Amino acid sequence: MYISELKVENFRLFGEGENAALLRLRPGLTAIVGENDSGKTAIVDALRLALGTRDQEYFRIDDDDFHCPSEGEQSKEIRIRCRFAGLTRSDAGAFAEYLTYEEQEGSRVPVIYLNWKALATERRARHRRYVSVEVRSGIDADGPVFDPESRNLLCATYLRPLRDAERALSAGRGSRLSQILQYTGDIATAGVPYDPAAGPPADPATLSILGIGDFANALLKGHVGLSGARDRLNEDYLKNLSFAGSDLSGDIGVATGDEAARLRQLLEKLEIQLHEAGADHLPRNRGLGSNNLLFMACELLLLGSEEDGFPFLLIEEPEAHLHPQRQLRLMRFLQDKAQPVGGDHDIQILVTTHSPNLASAIDLDNLLLLQGGKAFSLASGETNLSPSDYRFLQRFLDVTKANLFFARGVIIVEGDAENILVPTIAGLIDRDLTESGVSIVNVGGTGFRRYARIFQRKNPEEGGEIDIPVACIADTDVMPDCAPEIIGKVAAGEGWPQVQARRWKVESDFGEGELDQHKQAIRARASGQRVETFVSDHWTLEYDLARAGLGRELFFAIALAKKDEDIASEKARPIEVMWHARKKWKELANENMSDDERTTRIYAPLAKGAASKSVTAQYFARILVRIGERRLHTPEQWKTVLPDYIVRAIEHVTADRTAVDTDQTMPDQVQG
Numbered sequence: 001m002y003i004s005e006l007k008v009e010n011f012r013l014f015g016e017g018e019n020a021a022l023l024r025l026r027p028g029l030t031a032i033v034g035e036n037d038s039g040k041t042a043i044v045d046a047l048r049l050a051l052g053t054r055d056q057e058y059f060r061i062d063d064d065d066f067h068c069p070s071e072g073e074q075s076k077e078i079r080i081r082c083r084f085a086g087l088t089r090s091d092a093g094a095f096a097e098y099l100t101y102e103e104q105e106g107s108r109v110p111v112i113y114l115n116w117k118a119l120a121t122e123r124r125a126r127h128r129r130y131v132s133v134e135v136r137s138g139i140d141a142d143g144p145v146f147d148p149e150s151r152n153l154l155c156a157t158y159l160r161p162l163r164d165a166e167r168a169l170s171a172g173r174g175s176r177l178s179q180i181l182q183y184t185g186d187i188a189t190a191g192v193p194y195d196p197a198a199g200p201p202a203d204p205a206t207l208s209i210l211g212i213g214d215f216a217n218a219l220l221k222g223h224v225g226l227s228g229a230r231d232r233l234n235e236d237y238l239k240n241l242s243f244a245g246s247d248l249s250g251d252i253g254v255a256t257g258d259e260a261a262r263l264r265q266l267l268e269k270l271e272i273q274l275h276e277a278g279a280d281h282l283p284r285n286r287g288l289g290s291n292n293l294l295f296m297a298c299e300l301l302l303l304g305s306e307e308d309g310f311p312f313l314l315i316e317e318p319e320a321h322l323h324p325q326r327q328l329r330l331m332r333f334l335q336d337k338a339q340p341v342g343g344d345h346d347i348q349i350l351v352t353t354h355s356p357n358l359a360s361a362i363d364l365d366n367l368l369l370l371q372g373g374k375a376f377s378l379a380s381g382e383t384n385l386s387p388s389d390y391r392f393l394q395r396f397l398d399v400t401k402a403n404l405f406f407a408r409g410v411i412i413v414e415g416d417a418e419n420i421l422v423p424t425i426a427g428l429i430d431r432d433l434t435e436s437g438v439s440i441v442n443v444g445g446t447g448f449r450r451y452a453r454i455f456q457r458k459n460p461e462e463g464g465e466i467d468i469p470v471a472c473i474a475d476t477d478v479m480p481d482c483a484p485e486i487i488g489k490v491a492a493g494e495g496w497p498q499v500q501a502r503r504w505k506v507e508s509d510f511g512e513g514e515l516d517q518h519k520q521a522i523r524a525r526a527s528g529q530r531v532e533t534f535v536s537d538h539w540t541l542e543y544d545l546a547r548a549g550l551g552r553e554l555f556f557a558i559a560l561a562k563k564d565e566d567i568a569s570e571k572a573r574p575i576e577v578m579w580h581a582r583k584k585w586k587e588l589a590n591e592n593m594s595d596d597e598r599t600t601r602i603y604a605p606l607a608k609g610a611a612s613k614s615v616t617a618q619y620f621a622r623i624l625v626r627i628g629e630r631r632l633h634t635p636e637q638w639k640t641v642l643p644d645y646i647v648r649a650i651e652h653v654t655a656d657r658t659a660v661d662t663d664q665t666m667p668d669q670v671q672g
Contacts, residue, residue: 001084001085001086001087001088001091001112001310002025002026002027002028002084002085002086002340002346002348003025003082003083003084003312003348003350004024004025004026004083004084004085004086004111005022005023005024005025005081005082005083005085006021006022006023006025006043006046006047006080006081006082006083007020007021007022007023007079007080007081008020008021008023008042008043008046008079008080009021009067009078009079009080010066010067010075010077010078010079011042011045011046011065011066011067011078011080012039012042012045012064012065012067013037013039013042013067013373014039014042014067014373015067015069015075015373016067016075016079018464019069019373021039021042021043021046021373021374021375022374022375022463023043023368023375023377024375024377025348025350025368026365026366026379027086027338027340027346027348028335028338028339028340028346028347028348028349028366029334029335029338029348029349029350029351029362029366030348030349030350030351030366030367030368031350031351031352031353031358031359031362031366031367031368032350032351032352032353032368032370032375033352033353033354033359033367033368033369033370033405033406034369034370034371034405034406035371035406035407035408035437036354038370038371038372038373039370039373039375040316040352040370041316041352043352043370043375044158044314044316044350044352045059046080047080047082047156047314047350048156048158048314049061049080049116049118050080050081050082050114050116050135051082051114051151051154051155051156051310051312052151052152052154052155052156053155053156053157053158053314054155054156054157054158055158061078061118061120061131061133063120065078065118066078066120076119076120077117077118077119077120078116078117078118079115079116079117079141080115080116080117081113081114081115081116081141082113082114082116083111083112083113084111084112084113084114084310085109085111087099087110087111087112092110094150094153095112095150095153097137097144098112098113098114098137098143098144098146098150099111099112099137100112100113100137100138100139100143112137113137113138113139113141113143114135114137114146114154115135115136115137115138115141116133116134116135117133117134117135117136117141118131118132118133119131119132119133119134135151153310154310154312155310156310156312156313156314157312157313157314158314158315159296159313159314159315159316159318160316161316161317161320171268171269171270172268173268178264178267178268178270181267181270182260182263182264182267187209187263187267190208190209191206191207191208191209191211191212192206192207192208192211193207193208193210193211193214194207194210194211194212194214194215194218196214196218200215201215209263209266209267210259210262210263210266212266213262213263213266220252221251221252226252229252230250230251230252233250234248234249234250238250296315296318296330300313300337300347310348311346311347311348312347312348312349312350313338313347313348313349313350314349314350314351315349315350315351315352316351316352317352317353317354317355318330318331318334318351318353318358319353319354319355319357319358324357324399327355327357327358327361328357328358328361330358331357331358331361331362332361334349334351335361335362335363335366337349354406356399356400356402356403356405356406357399357402359402359405359406360397360398360399360401360402363394364378364379364380364385364390364393364394364397364454365378365379365380365390366379367379367405369405369466371466371467371468372467374463374464376457376463376466378454381458382457382458383453383454383455383456383457383458384453384456384457384458384528385450385453385454389450389453392447392450393450393451393454396443396447397451400441400442401441401442401443401451403439403441404439404441404451404454406439407437407438407439407468408436408437408438408468409433409436409437409438409439409468409469409470409471409652409653409654410438410439410440410441410455410468410469410470410471410653411433411438411439411440411441411470411471411472411473411649411650411653412440412441412443412448412451412452412470412471412472412473412526413440413441413442413443413448413473414442414443414444414445414448414473414474414475415442415444415613415614416442416444416613416614416617417541417542417613417614417616417617418440418442418473418541419440419442420614420617420618420620420621421541421542421545421617421620421621421624422440422473422646422649422650423440424621424624424625425624425642425646425650426438426650426654427625427628428624428628428635428638428642429635429638429639429642429647429650430635431635431650431651431654432654433650433653433654436653436654436655438653438654448472448474448526448533449472449525449526449533452470452472452526452531452533453526453531455468455470455529455530455531456528456529456531457529460529465529465530466529466530467530468530469530469532469652469653470530470531470532470653471532471533471534471649471650471652471653472526472527472531472532472533472534473533473534473536473541473645473646473649474522474523474533474534474535474536475535475536475539475540475541476518476519476522476535476536476537476538476539476540477504477505477539477540478505478506478507478509478510478515478518478538478539479504479505479506479507479539479600480506480507480538480539480596480597480599480600481506481507481508481596482594482596482597482600483506483539483596483600483607484496484504484506486597486600486601486604487600487604487607487608488608489502489504519535522535523535532649532652534645534646534648534649534652535645536643536645537643537644537645539603540603541643541646542554542603542606542613542616542617542620543599543600543603544643544645544646545620545642545643545646546599546602546603547595547596547599548641548642548643549640549641549642550624550641550642551598551599551602552585552589553620553623553624553627554602554603554616554620555581555584555585555588555602556578556581556582556585556619556623557616557617557619557620557623558602558605558606558611558616559577559578559580559581559584560574560577560578560581560616560619561611561612561615561616561618561619562605562610562611563577564612564615564619588601588602
């Protein structure tokens with residue numbers, strides 16, 4: 001049995017109808033991701049209210065929990081509905097009176113609907129609102145009321161964020177460790193009771209936990225120190241305080257009671273400590289992360305060993321206190337433990353996380369993205385991803401790319417140069433990406449369409465679109481006609497190979513309108529809904545930046561990149577490199593040539609591999625930042641020397657802002 005669907009209405013940020021939260025869950029592990037205030041904690045708390053938790057912590061509904069729309073009055077009724085599917089025969093027997101039968105593939109299948117409703121009365125003067133709670137079965141909450149015993153079987157195990165694992169695993173009254181051990185099957189069934197008439201057993205290890213307690217109690221009662229203290233207490237004190245014919249007498253021993261109470265008292269004296277194999281002694285203090293792992297392992301021990309109840313583990317921020325490698329190991333472990341095998345006691349786990357480490361380790365099929373008060377499953381069939389896309393992303397969606405799950409906007413680029421330059425360009429036009437919550441994802445090739453399709457819904461008319469703008473920045477990869485000779489693809493005056501025999505293309509390879517069709521084909525690979533692809537006007541980003549008006553700055557950046565190792569080892573000084581570069585720039589600028597030829601000569605070292613693209617981008621970005629710091633030009637003026645497609649891509653993923661000083665014009669060349 002597992003929760004297949006959760007619907008939350010009028011609870012905190014979630015409204016009702018189209019504005020309700022509807023989550024479709026899968027067996028096994030589900031991870032909820034999304035930016036802050038997207039509703040992750042609200043989902044967890046809704047499950048805590050509807051199911052209850054094993055720690056029996058009281059969770060009170062506050063006035064602020066009732067949804068208050070932007071227009072209109074605050075709601076007076078919270079509704080939470082859980083649908084349980086995949087019932088086994090024993091599940092159906094345990095919840096027989098609460099079953100609902102639904103048609104599935106020509107047969108009637110039992111499911112359980114648990115409807116939790118909180119109804120608030122009108123607030124009176126100087127009185128807080130009264131909230132009544134009802135829990136009913138049936139798809140429309142028209143079935144029998146769940147009795148306490150049945151609800152206890154559905155309780156979730158809840159691990160809060162920033163949990164105090166050390167305290168939970170320490171000895172003490174009501175400790176979480178004692179609760180876990182008390183309901184573990186081995187504790188209740190292993191061993192035999194202690195028989196006072198038979199005396200001490202030959203092997204005390206054969207006793208049950210209660211038997212060990214009773215045996216220890218018998219030993220304590222016979223201990224000479226305790227018996228002496230008892231005799232003095234009775235003879236010297238209680239006897240003198242007694243009435244005639246009604247002597248008072250005391251007996252010292254372990255507290256008694258029914259078996260459950262005695263077992264609980266024994267287990268409350270236990271604590272658990274973590275140590276490494278081969279260590280000679282236990283460390284005095286373990287870190288928060290290690291204790292956290294131990295705590296989760298104990299909870300899973302209980303879930304995996306109980307024969308009754310619904311094994312559901314609810315974890316907020318499992319990454320708490322764990323370093324990245326531990327996070328990855330933990331998530332793989334949780335996925336393995338929650339792997340459905342079709343048994344009577346498969347564990348279902350739901351986690352919420354802010355960690356790209358965890359998000360990168362979880363299969364896309366098991367991810368739920370919360371955005372704008374709505375839940376979007378990333379499972380196969382829900383997105384525009386193909387089966388091959390899922391296989392590709394399972395291999396290559398690593399931690400550096402998984403931050404896209406937590407962003408307000410996403411820019412997908414093909415290489416390191418774009419990854420470095422785009423944030424700098426965004427700052428120049430007053431569209432700071434960090435302030436806008438935009439993540440840049442460097443896919444290192446042309447697989448950007450696979451990442452973009454994560455945000456495209458298969459049936460947006462049913463569940464809506466993911467309202468996260470995504471911009472893919474792609475190169476045209478078509479050279480000007482002068483480029484092959486300049487960068488050494490062909491020798492001057494030699495004939496060119498046929499188009500089919502070479503891996504590069506030039507503009508003259510395309511007939512009238514065909515180059516635009518080529519760009520449109522690139523856009524079509526990843527465009528639609530809130531995803532849009534922006535294609536370079538000419539060749540690559542660096543080439544287009546130079547051709548648009550930043551050729552001088554790129555020329556200097558390439559000169560510095562060529563001497564980067566000498567600069568790092570102090571064999572050359574940047575000022576000397578720049579002095580020589582200025583002389584060469586003047587020569588190049590004074591030559592009579594076309595814009596395409598001049599720009600190609602500037603870009604040639606990058607095309608031929610004579611200078612590193614990423615190192616050049618670093619120097620190029622520094623130059624642009626220094627120019628920007630001088631505030632000689634407005635954002636609108638910067639746009640006149642930046643490729644239009646880059647500007648539009650940045651504007652697509654950032655909030656609109658009012659530009660200032662738009663009446664000024666920009667010089668033909670930005671002066672460094």
